[in-house]
Amino acid sequence: MTRRPDISYVIITYNDADNLGTAVDSAAEASRAADMDCEVWVVDNGSTDHTAQVLERAGRRLGERLHTVMLGRNTGTTYSRNQALARATGRLFCVMDSDARLLDGSLERVDRLLADFPEVGIVGPAIIMPDGSTYDSAKRFPTLGDKLRKLPSIFLGAAPVNRDWYDDFPFTRLRTVHTVISCCWFMRREVFERLGPLDQRIFYAPEDVDYCLRCWKAGLAVVYYPGLRVLHHTQQVSHRRPLSRTALSHLKGLFYYWAKHRYLWRRDALARRYTAELAQRLDPALAAWDQAH
Numbered sequence: 001m002t003r004r005p006d007i008s009y010v011i012i013t014y015n016d017a018d019n020l021g022t023a024v025d026s027a028a029e030a031s032r033a034a035d036m037d038c039e040v041w042v043v044d045n046g047s048t049d050h051t052a053q054v055l056e057r058a059g060r061r062l063g064e065r066l067h068t069v070m071l072g073r074n075t076g077t078t079y080s081r082n083q084a085l086a087r088a089t090g091r092l093f094c095v096m097d098s099d100a101r102l103l104d105g106s107l108e109r110v111d112r113l114l115a116d117f118p119e120v121g122i123v124g125p126a127i128i129m130p131d132g133s134t135y136d137s138a139k140r141f142p143t144l145g146d147k148l149r150k151l152p153s154i155f156l157g158a159a160p161v162n163r164d165w166y167d168d169f170p171f172t173r174l175r176t177v178h179t180v181i182s183c184c185w186f187m188r189r190e191v192f193e194r195l196g197p198l199d200q201r202i203f204y205a206p207e208d209v210d211y212c213l214r215c216w217k218a219g220l221a222v223v224y225y226p227g228l229r230v231l232h233h234t235q236q237v238s239h240r241r242p243l244s245r246t247a248l249s250h251l252k253g254l255f256y257y258w259a260k261h262r263y264l265w266r267r268d269a270l271a272r273r274y275t276a277e278l279a280q281r282l283d284p285a286l287a288a289w290d291q292a293h
Helices: 019-034 051-065 080-087 107-116 145-158 189-195 207-217 246-261 266-273 276-292
Strands: 007-015 038-045 066-071 092-097 100-102 120-128 182-186 221-232
Touching: 007 019, 007 080, 019 038, 019 051, 019 092, 019 100, 019 107, 019 276, 038 051, 038 080, 038 107, 051 066, 066 080, 080 092, 092 189, 100 182, 107 120, 107 182, 120 207, 182 189, 189 207, 207 221, 207 266, 221 246, 221 276, 266 276
Parallel strands: 007 038, 007 092, 038 066, 120 221
Antiparallel strands: 092 182, 100 221, 120 182
């Protein structure tokens, strides 16, 4: 019987050949350093650059550990990820963007964290920007008011107003948060089996916010773990080009998300209902675990 990998990486890519090879190699290297067997699933959303050549070279390095799903068109983030997540066989899953690269920090501790806390559903690492700053990857549940306050910044260049951010971020300790962005996620296989696939009615975003809220609704926590760092060349197309097809798709996804979860304004009521009790109980235990490890 073939042994199940310790961890399955799911990487989606679209015309990002220059970063893809590094993402794949960093996944394999981090697994090797932690003495964990891995498989890497790459789903290509119909790239027209040299992605095929990058994958061919990666296949020579990784052998049977590399699996590819070549889609003929850009299917967004949810359908493409679901194609690999449904096929992945590891006991842990890591969802990664093609422009992400695992840096320092041990996967063994993430593995131990998920084993020691079955009530934790999703773990998000610290996301480091190319300039060395820490990206605001952990956010509170978004409201319509939060988004409206950002419009002067997006269209007029005014100072940003980010009410969905945590005031004391970046956090230096392990703790619960409402959401973490999906450029890099860790979860146990059974969490995905429990929550089900990403919602394919969302094309591009906020599929990660939706999945995090689904996680909390299922009685599982979302946590931010700065003990593992991931470099990310984030593009933020919706901020730089607010009227682009991607930005408009994000806006459509937001209104679908709010309608699905039946709220627009009252984040605090949502948090009290789904996160407060578990977070209050879990945060002291997470802090003690973090200090001990």
